[in-house]
Amino acid sequence: xxxxxxxxxxxxxxxxxxxxxxxxxxxxxxxxxxxxxxxxxxxxxxxxxxxxxxxxxxxxxxxxxxxxxxxxxxxxxxxxxxxxxxxxxxxxxxxxxxxxxxxxxxxxxxxxxxxxxxxxxxxxxxxxxxxxxxxxxxxxxxxxxxxxxxxxxxxxxxxxxxxxxxxxxxxxxxxxxxxxxxxxxxxxxxxxxxxxxxxxxxxxxxxxxxxxxxxxxxxxxxxxxxxxxxxxxxxxxxxxxxxxxxxxxxxxxxxxxxxxxxxxxxxxxxxxxxxxxxxxxxxxxxxxxxxxxxxxxxxxxxxxxxxxxxxxxxxxxxxxxxxxxxxxxxxxxxxxxxxxxxxxxxxxxxxxxxxxxxxxxxxxxxxxxxxxxxxxxxxxxxxxxxxxxxxxxxxxxxxxxxxxxxxxxxxxxxxxxxxxxxxxxxxxxxxxxxxxx
Amino acid sequence: xxxxxxxxxxxxxxxxxxxxxxxxxxxxxxxxxxxxxxxxxxxxxxxxxxxxxxxxxxxxxxxxxxxxxxxxxxxxxxxxxxxxxxxxxxxxxxxxxxxxxxxxxxxxxxxxxxxxxxxxxxxxxxxxxxxxxxxxxxxxxxxxxxxxxxxxxxxxxxxxxxxxxxxxxxxxxxxxxxxxxxxxxxxxxxxxxxxxxxxxxxxxxxxxxxxxx
Numbered sequence: 001x002x003x004x005x006x007x008x009x010x011x012x013x014x015x016x017x018x019x020x021x022x023x024x025x026x027x028x029x030x031x032x033x034x035x036x037x038x039x040x041x042x043x044x045x046x047x048x049x050x051x052x053x054x055x056x057x058x059x060x061x062x063x064x065x066x067x068x069x070x071x072x073x074x075x076x077x078x079x080x081x082x083x084x085x086x087x088x089x090x091x092x093x094x095x096x097x098x099x100x101x102x103x104x105x106x107x108x109x110x111x112x113x114x115x116x117x118x119x120x121x122x123x124x125x126x127x128x129x130x131x132x133x134x135x136x137x138x139x140x141x142x143x144x145x146x147x148x149x150x151x152x153x154x155x156x157x158x159x160x161x162x163x164x165x166x167x168x169x170x171x172x173x174x175x176x177x178x179x180x181x182x183x184x185x186x187x188x189x190x191x192x193x194x195x196x197x198x199x200x201x202x203x204x205x206x207x208x209x210x211x212x213x214x215x216x217x218x219x220x221x222x223x224x225x226x227x228x229x230x231x232x233x234x235x236x237x238x239x240x241x242x243x244x245x246x247x248x249x250x251x252x253x254x255x256x257x258x259x260x261x262x263x264x265x266x267x268x269x270x271x272x273x274x275x276x277x278x279x280x281x282x283x284x285x286x287x288x289x290x291x292x293x294x295x296x297x298x299x300x301x302x303x304x305x306x307x308x309x310x311x312x313x314x315x316x317x318x319x320x321x322x323x324x325x326x327x328x329x330x331x332x333x334x335x336x337x338x339x340x341x342x343x344x345x346x347x348x349x350x351x352x353x354x355x356x357x358x359x360x361x362x363x364x365x366x367x368x369x370x371x372x373x374x375x376x377x378x379x380x381x382x383x384x385x386x387x388x389x390x391x392x393x394x395x396x397x398x399x400x401x402x403x404x405x406x407x408x409x410x411x412x413x414x415x416x417x418x419x420x421x422x423x424x425x426x427x428x429x430x431x432x433x434x435x436x437x
Numbered sequence: 438x439x440x441x442x443x444x445x446x447x448x449x450x451x452x453x454x455x456x457x458x459x460x461x462x463x464x465x466x467x468x469x470x471x472x473x474x475x476x477x478x479x480x481x482x483x484x485x486x487x488x489x490x491x492x493x494x495x496x497x498x499x500x501x502x503x504x505x506x507x508x509x510x511x512x513x514x515x516x517x518x519x520x521x522x523x524x525x526x527x528x529x530x531x532x533x534x535x536x537x538x539x540x541x542x543x544x545x546x547x548x549x550x551x552x553x554x555x556x557x558x559x560x561x562x563x564x565x566x567x568x569x570x571x572x573x574x575x576x577x578x579x580x581x582x583x584x585x586x587x588x589x590x591x592x593x594x595x596x597x598x599x600x601x602x603x604x605x606x607x608x609x610x611x612x613x614x615x616x617x618x619x620x621x622x623x624x625x626x627x628x629x630x631x632x633x634x635x636x637x638x639x640x641x642x643x644x645x646x647x648x649x650x
Binding site for chain 1: 490491493521522525541542545576608609610611612614621634635642643644645647648650
């Protein structure tokens with residue numbers, strides 16, 4: 001049956017000569033090419049006829065040097081493409097602002113584009129579906145094939161230079177209205193010319209990726225600024241940082257529970273005393289001894305007084321009865337209150353507590369030496385010693401410290417996004433200048 | 438697919454049919470356009486030299502789309518002001534046939550479809566007009582006046598005396614498209630979708646100097 005499936009001859013690349021200067025013109029895009037630029041005199045030629053005809057003689061202001069030379073081949077998305085065309089699109093009214101476009105060709109897969117702006121790259125293909133206008137976070141957006149793209153900017157573009165060949169009729173000076181919509185790493189673009197709107201989808205590529213794909217020999221240049229659809233290094237990391245924070249908080253809560261359950265938190269001593277300031281005799285005394293058991297652990301000393309617009313200072317020593325070794329410390333308790341023009345106020349408390357960490361087990365007593373104003377009224381107070389109390393302050397501190405990474409990432413992420421949108425038609429209100437990098 | 442063979446009434450060369458439904462074919466040797474009658478073939482015209490083209494597809498190219506194998510048996514070449522495109526006539530082994538368009542290597546596959554309701558009259562068709570079929574909204578993206586540039590191989594209808602055509606292209610937000618051929622009366626509806634080269638699993642394609650598939 002396939003006896004008549006005669007394979008047609010191999011399609012060959014064509015070599016023609018320029019009708020303007022006579023220089024050789026090679027067609028890399030086979031019969032797809034409709035326009036070709038003479039590499040010698042830069043005239044734009046019509047390639048749709050068997051011999052080339054002159055379309056536009058180009059006054060060449062400067063030699064343009066594409067970063068990827070025409071004829072280079074590179075592998076993108078597993079397909080080898082050849083660079084066959086190059087054009088510079090300037091933004092009308094913004095001199096020096098513009099982007100480069102490379103036309104890529106594979107005789108089976110067809111045409112693709114790569115664009116370059118300040119060393120930011122996009123690999124682009126034309127889309128055939130219909131766009132649906134919508135809104136995203138208050139901005140105008142387009143929904144296309146299940147994905148929403150937010151409007152980024154509008155520009156009137158004019159083709160300022162062309163090199164190589166194109167499957168359409170190119171002209172220097174051709175105008176188009178270009179709108180970009182972003183959903184990093186993707187960018188949806190519409191290009192409107194009279195009579196036609198073409199939608200295309202780009203995916204962000206770094207210089208390093210392009211250099212690798214085309215095996216370019218020079219050093220990889222650095223991109224400047226943040227590009228419209230450049231993926232944020234913090235994208236998704238904010239959410240995962242908060243997720244991690246949540247897990248750590250759950251773990252912390254677990255530790256808290258365990259601490260609560262395992263703390264002995266046992267009262268080992270409680271006694272009430274009174275102190276009369278200015279009384280004769282030695283104010284210091286020692287308490288009855290008490291036992292601290294188990295592993296080395298903290299103790300908490302609680303002082304409950306009946307101080308009332310008054311203060312007291314306590315010199316304490318926790319002394320091990322066997323070794324005579326002691327821990328010296330002092331506490332001040334003061335409690336004042338009253339009313340003034342702002343209403344009622346109070347300062348301090350009539351009670352205090354202190355934690356001594358890591359006290360070895362043994363038999364201990366306290367030496368206590370209260371001090372007060374000599375004229376103050378006598379004070380009643382109670383001392384309570386507890387062994388192995390849970391210390392919540394560390395938990396709170398840990399919770400606070402754990403907040404730092406997600407907040408840090410969130411700040412960096414916000415800064416990146418604000419850098420991105422500063423270049424758009426919707427600069428964040430906090431920034432005063434446009435395009436100021 | 439039948440391997441039916443006839444003889445060219447013009448040059449006597451064997452004319453093989455890959456598709457039993459073919460109404461028209463061309464003789465590979467003398468390029469006569471042949472129309473099938475009840476008994477034999479009748480020469481109705483002569484194919485001019487086909488324009489140069491660089492489609493990787495040719496008559497006899499095979500492929501498979503969504504597990505349905507097909508073979509390319511014919512084509513129509515259209516030309517319009519922005520260039521041209523090929524409509525490759527593809528047939529499946531159950532005898533049904535469709536069209537694989539190749540417009541500058543953007544491929545789409547479409548099938549003649551009985552309109553679910555009467556097609557809009559041509560006067561109502563203009564860019565951005567919206568029509569509804571099968572609960573899908575179709576928006577007119579272009580109305581193209583094309584002319585017929587050439588023909589090759591087996592076709593499901595006589596296509597040798599056509600000149601100017603008017604096509605309306607419509608698209609949906611999900612990527613499906615419809616083409617209405619207003620040069621027929623009543624107009625014909627074709628429905629389809631864009632297809633990726635890799636999804637067509639081609640065999641027996643053309644070769645290009647300096648390129649590997």
